[in-house]
Amino acid sequence: MASPLFPVFADLRGRDVLVVGGGAVAQRKAEALLEAGARVRLGAPEISAALSHHAGEGRIQHLQGPFQAHWLDGAWLAIAATDDQAVNQAVADAGEARRIWVNVVDDAQASSVQIPARIERGPLQVAISSGGGAPMLARHLREKLESELDESIGALAELLARERPRIRARFPQTGQRRRFFDRLLAGPVPNLLRQRQPLAAEREFSAALGESSDTGTRGYVALVGAGPGDPGLLTLRALRVLNEADVILHDRLVSKDVLQLVRRDAQRIEVGKQAGNHHTTQQQIHALMLEHARAGKRVVRLKGGDPFVFGRGGEELEVLRADGIEFEVVPGITAALACAAYAGVPLTHRDHAQSVRLVTAHCKDSLDTLDWPSLALERQTLAVYMGVAGLDALRDRLIAHGRAPSTPFALVENGSRPEQRVVVGTLADLAERARHHEVQSPALLIVGEVAALAQTLHWFGTAPLGEAPLALAA
Structure with missing residues (x-):
């Protein structure tokens, strides 16, 4: 069933709008109207401290007392935002008699106009309305779109509004303009604005404006x-x-x-x-x-x-x-951060590790280039990428350069995924544990005292596999 509502964006700059109510909802509506440039009259026996502050600064006019129908005189729009249904209905009835649009907050039946959920990106606005019947759904969709619409869209809208006369002069026919916008929006200008490079974006815009309609878009x-x-x-x-x-x-x-x-x-x-x-x-x-x-x-x-x-x-x-x-x-x-977090392993810890090293060990040549004496130092965490195939050599070299065989490890397979597994043990039996549990890539190896915490701090997926490593020193 189609909505009976007709969407309209109203220009309220310098126009009188009445808000009836003095609480948090009325304050929210009044402040939104002030941002739109409206002249706000606010009627209520008592108003919040914030509204009182606005009135003291002359930003709103406070009409003190119970609602009076004449408050609507000269208004273009009214919003009833009290917690008294009778007062709200009186505002709606008085507005109907004067042919003034009235929104009654959370009462679609009494309202002659709905205030939609809005997303603002500069001059660009997206409004979502459920006709007042499902306001939580409209709010949910607004929050979803908020996350998907980049802030730079506002800058893009401002650029296009500013350059509209040039665009229309260059492409007087609607079809030409449509093809120009297709090329422009698929080109570098939006990306440059995201990167906070407005001058470069304007240069690219001018270049695009001078191109012929059959010029290919750069990728x-x-x-x-x-x-x-x-x-x-x-x-x-x-x-x-x-x-x-x-x-x-x-x-x-x-x-x-x-x-x-x-x-x-x-x-x-x-x-x-x-x-x-x-x-x-x-x-x-x-x-x-x-x-x-x-x-x-x-x-x-x-x-x-x-x-x-x-x-x-x-x-x-x-x-x-x-x-x-x-x-x-x-x-x-990156895997070191995510796999450690999902395995319950803090990469740094005041008592056990003051630094973390990210290492790749996917082949013998890469092992030969590593600084093993520094990697074998205590009180640091090693996060080893792509090391499943070389665990024997990695263990042997760490121990040969001074890392204790009792150093805990945690091997995180498919970290953060539903099939995540964590194998724990000590450095001495690292390769054997991995082979016993048939650990496959992708897997991240964590070596250091903090790896023992996987036994007690794990929270995602199944519990770690393997015997409990030596207890951490107090």
Whole structure:
């Protein structure tokens, strides 16, 4: 059934609006009206301290006493916001007699106009109304859209409003303007405004305005961190970029739950990078990014964890920069932070670890380049990425350089995902424990006194596997 309401955005600047009520709801309505530029008259026997302050400053006019119908004289709109149904109905009846729109808060039947839930981004407003019948649903949708609409949309709306005469002069026909906006909004201008580069955005706008209608749109690439797997750990910016992408180049280890959030019509290309099975080389990934960006596509290079923590994101940006491709980086929650948190392991602890080291150990060559004497020091935490295949060598080298065989470890497999497992023990039996429980990639190894806390602080998934490690010293 279609709504009987007709949506309207009212210009209340310099116009009288009556608010009846003196409590928190009336205060909220009055302050919203002041922001819209209305002249607010507020009628009530008593008003809140904040409203009294506004009246003292001359921002509102306080009509003291019980509601009087003549308060509506000259008003363009009235809002009844008292907790007395009879008073609210009297305001509605008096407004109806004078042909003045009246909103009665939380009473759709008595209202002749509804005040929608609003989202504001500069001059751009999105209003959501349920016709007064389901205000909590409208509020829920507003909160959801609030998280999806970037603040930079306000700056974009201001730019387009300011440049509207130039746009209409350059493209006098509606079809021409529509094609121009399609190119502009898919190009670098919105992205530059997100990056707080307004001058660069204005230069790109002017360049786009001078282009012919058949000029191709330049693409860009976003390096996006997908986190460890739980889609709830994605940033708001990551969600927005995934919903704008034309092409997704994703790692094999990006979870299915995260990929379900991708724009439905986006092209997905798996560029698998898994230990011992690199079916797409890094050079091929570079070539794919360049190919699609040169074709004017919005490309997301979606990586597990964070692009700049053992993700080769720096190499990919260097390739893009050399080719003149616009780019941005959207950080993700790296595995060390997420897996430790989901296993109940604090990476630092006042009593046990004052520093944390992030290490990758996916092959023998990488092991040979590590500073083992410093890694074997006590009172620090090691977070070892991609180390499942080299646990024997890693254990032996740490012990050989002074790390105690009794040092606790926690091996977190599929951290933050429903199938998460945590294997615990001591450094001496690290490799054996991992083989016994058939630990597979992706897994993060945590070595240090804090790893013992997984036994008592675990909160996600099943309890840790393995015998309890030695108790921490007091």
